[in-house]
Amino acid sequence: MDIVRAEGLRKSFGVLPAVNGLSFAVHKGECFGLLGPNGAGKTTTIRMLYGYTPRDAGVLTLFGLDIDRDIREIKRRIGICQQEDSLDPDLTVRENLAGFARYFSITGAEAQARADELLHFFALQGRAGDKIATLSGGLKRRLMLARALVNRPDLLILDEPTTGLDPQSRQLLWDKLTELKGAGLTLLLTTHYMEEAARLCDRLVIVDHGRILVEGAPATLVREQVGETVLEIADPDRAVREFLAREGARVEDLGRRLLVHLDDGDALFLKLTREIRAEGCTLRPATLEDLFLKLTGRELRE
Numbered sequence: 001m002d003i004v005r006a007e008g009l010r011k012s013f014g015v016l017p018a019v020n021g022l023s024f025a026v027h028k029g030e031c032f033g034l035l036g037p038n039g040a041g042k043t044t045t046i047r048m049l050y051g052y053t054p055r056d057a058g059v060l061t062l063f064g065l066d067i068d069r070d071i072r073e074i075k076r077r078i079g080i081c082q083q084e085d086s087l088d089p090d091l092t093v094r095e096n097l098a099g100f101a102r103y104f105s106i107t108g109a110e111a112q113a114r115a116d117e118l119l120h121f122f123a124l125q126g127r128a129g130d131k132i133a134t135l136s137g138g139l140k141r142r143l144m145l146a147r148a149l150v151n152r153p154d155l156l157i158l159d160e161p162t163t164g165l166d167p168q169s170r171q172l173l174w175d176k177l178t179e180l181k182g183a184g185l186t187l188l189l190t191t192h193y194m195e196e197a198a199r200l201c202d203r204l205v206i207v208d209h210g211r212i213l214v215e216g217a218p219a220t221l222v223r224e225q226v227g228e229t230v231l232e233i234a235d236p237d238r239a240v241r242e243f244l245a246r247e248g249a250r251v252e253d254l255g256r257r258l259l260v261h262l263d264d265g266d267a268l269f270l271k272l273t274r275e276i277r278a279e280g281c282t283l284r285p286a287t288l289e290d291l292f293l294k295l296t297g298r299e300l301r302e
């Protein structure tokens with residue numbers, strides 16, 4: 001049984017479709033990624049999954065339960081880490097956890113024990129008595145994540161969990177998410193950090209304008225749609241461009257930079273650097289970011 005099954009999900013705000021017929025399934029124990037540029041419809045999709053945003057159309061089940069009929073049971077079994085900080089500023093770190101536990105009828109000594117366990121897991125013990133206003137962005141995010149786990153959910157939903165965090169906080173969150181997945185938790189996350197998705201996600205979809213562009217395992221998608229390696233050429237001159245045209249290379253022209261997608265090793269790179277020029281030419285593995293930009297384009301979003 002799938003943890004999430006979404007078929008033909010739709011949501012419009014006014015005449016603009018934010019989610020335009022999305023279908024996907026999240027399997028038990030995997031980390032599933034919802035990727036897309038700003039405004040792609042990620043948050044709207046996630047909000048439909050926990051009944052926050054009513055959908056216009058589509059069939060949606062979580063744990064095999066119907067979202068319309070069994071929303072209470074579904075909410076009991078999911079943890080949600082929203083994109084925006086929704087911590088209670090008047091409470092301390094510990095009170096935020098224990099207070100949230102009450103929504104799940106976890107109270108008294110049990111709530112305190114659960115709070116302790118989570119404070120320890122997220123290395124927040126030292127800040128347990130501090131008010132939210134004194135926390136850095138990274139600490140708040142850790143607390144948001146801890147809070148989302150208070151009810152021991154079967155599915156953890158994370159909307160851009162590391163946006164705006166410094167590298168140290170991001171690494172720590174990645175480690176914690178990996179640990180949780182190792183313990184059997186199913187994860188559904190949105191992100192526009194490609195490195196994050198490549199690291200954490202077993203499978204993912206790339207969404208734009210409310211529609212799915214591709215679906216699959218990150219490494220497979222990159223190999224199939226971009227190639228093995230990318231040759232980057234800075235400040236290409238005419239000789240370089242003519243060489244690439246003669247060789248019939250797959251060139252993406254960014255003006256002051258050329259990207260050449262290669263799937264037959266480094267032969268073209270060697271020929272270019274020997275016969276034309278070596279300066280400014282770099283060979284690197286193809287990444288999910290290459291795929292993302294290829295599919296969603298390079299123009300700026302909202």
Ligand SMILES: Nc1ncnc2c1ncn2[C@@H]1O[C@H](COP(=O)(O)OP(=O)(O)O)[C@@H](O)[C@H]1O
Pocket residue numbers: 013017018036037038039040041042043044045
């Ligand atoms: N409550 C809302 N009212 C009007 N438009 C909205 C609302 N929420 C989202 N939108 C619009 O729907 C589109 C998708 O938004 P969103 O799901 O937040 O995208 P993402 O999370 O991928 O950045 C955007 O164009 C956004 O402006």
Ligand SMILES: [Mg+2]
Pocket residue numbers: 042043044083159
């Ligand atoms: Mg969003």
